[in-house]
Amino acid sequence: MPKAEAAVLRQTNTPMSIETIDVGPITPGDVLVRVRAASLCHTDLEAIEGALAVPLPAVLGHEAAGEIVETGSAVETLGVGDRVVLSWNPHCGACFYCDRAQPILCRQYLANGPIGFHFDGKPRLACKALPVHQLMYLGGFAEYCIVPAQAAIRVPDMMPFDRAALIGCGVMTGVGAATRVVDLRWGDIALVIGCGAVGLSAVQGCRLAGAGTIIAVDPNPARRQLAHAVGATHACAPDQAIDLARSLTDGRGADAIIEAAGRPEAFRLSVEAARPGGQVVWLGKVAVNEQIAFRWGSLMQEKRITRSSYGGAKLATDFPMLARAYLDGKLKLDEMISARISLADVNEGFAALKRGETVRSVVVLG
Numbered sequence: 001m002p003k004a005e006a007a008v009l010r011q012t013n014t015p016m017s018i019e020t021i022d023v024g025p026i027t028p029g030d031v032l033v034r035v036r037a038a039s040l041c042h043t044d045l046e047a048i049e050g051a052l053a054v055p056l057p058a059v060l061g062h063e064a065a066g067e068i069v070e071t072g073s074a075v076e077t078l079g080v081g082d083r084v085v086l087s088w089n090p091h092c093g094a095c096f097y098c099d100r101a102q103p104i105l106c107r108q109y110l111a112n113g114p115i116g117f118h119f120d121g122k123p124r125l126a127c128k129a130l131p132v133h134q135l136m137y138l139g140g141f142a143e144y145c146i147v148p149a150q151a152a153i154r155v156p157d158m159m160p161f162d163r164a165a166l167i168g169c170g171v172m173t174g175v176g177a178a179t180r181v182v183d184l185r186w187g188d189i190a191l192v193i194g195c196g197a198v199g200l201s202a203v204q205g206c207r208l209a210g211a212g213t214i215i216a217v218d219p220n221p222a223r224r225q226l227a228h229a230v231g232a233t234h235a236c237a238p239d240q241a242i243d244l245a246r247s248l249t250d251g252r253g254a255d256a257i258i259e260a261a262g263r264p265e266a267f268r269l270s271v272e273a274a275r276p277g278g279q280v281v282w283l284g285k286v287a288v289n290e291q292i293a294f295r296w297g298s299l300m301q302e303k304r305i306t307r308s309s310y311g312g313a314k315l316a317t318d319f320p321m322l323a324r325a326y327l328d329g330k331l332k333l334d335e336m337i338s339a340r341i342s343l344a345d346v347n348e349g350f351a352a353l354k355r356g357e358t359v360r361s362v363v364v365l366g
């Protein structure tokens with residue numbers, strides 16, 4: 001089993017340190033992946049800042065792609081050399097929620113995630129003989145990682161690693177919200193709040209699902225321009241969003257709203273901008289104990305409001321489909337990469353993410 005350079009978080013609100021860790025051994029259901037690209041997501045930042053509790057030391061990074069270098073003895077679906085996108089939602093397939101096609105609520109997944117090891121409760125990484133945890137069963141900020149085989153999804157060999165990485169979290173969540181969670185009809189008027197990686201992906205999901213008008217909402221003009229580049233037909237600042245949505249709909253409001261900003265005012269805007277009978281998906285989040293106030297009338301009139309963490313991801317179907325859409329020119333990912341950085345620059349990458357300067361920085365390895 002290999003040694004790997006990894007960015008290890010030893011204490012919240014301190015920089016990750018680049019250390020050499022031991023990777024392995026793998027169990028029969030695991031695969032060993034040589035990580036080739038891992039992008040920086042806000043959820044990693046929550047772990048760094050302590051808002052998301054992760055046992056330390058831990059390797060973060062949950063949006064990654066690489067190639068299989070070894071498979072466990074029970075793995076039949078993947079082989080050495082396969083190019084894979086990694087997912088942070090392994091699931092047991094047999095619990096109450098898995099049985100109801102809600103793998104994001106899988107009991108095993110939710111019970112073991114906070115422990116930072118795999119479903120068997122055992123570590124896969126170590127540093128100087130002491131266990132190292134993996135964020136969300138993954139730990140992409142390392143040269144190698146071990147994941148359950150079902151969390152490594154094969155994509156075409158032509159798919160570039162840095163763009164493949166984005167599929168694993170932000171792109172899946174945004175595109176999935178539009179294609180798997182809301183029921184968009186051909187020609188519908190959609191409104192997307194927040195134009196980070198998830199929002200820009202939601203814009204594209206709306207386009208792929210056949211929306212006729214896509215309004216992108218973000219206070220940052222550069223982000224609005226990006227939204228246009230990936231398929232938004234209109235873009236505006238948050239304070240203009242309701243007027244714009246109504247002006248395009250005879251005063252009704254948008255058919256479908258996808259919120260991807262994670263701010264109280266964005267959640268409020270999402271329901272205010274929806275037409276009677278419209279659909280709202282919330283992808284963003286605030287601290288779990290934070291209260292958000294709504295004007296009650298904005299929640300009425302048969303609106304359907306859904307909160308989704310992963311855009312209704314169907315991993316084995318959706319990851320290859322998203323990769324194929326990129327290769328066919330239908331899904332734009334190049335526009336979402338703000339910077340390609342080395343593992344040593346990961347702390348500065350998160351500082352830039354926090355300052356709102358980047359959509360996605362991607363750590364490129366090997």
Ligand SMILES: [Zn+2]
Pocket residue numbers: 041042043044062063169170
């Ligand atoms: Zn993420």
Ligand SMILES: [Zn+2]
Pocket residue numbers: 091092093094095096097098099105106107108109
């Ligand atoms: Zn389950």
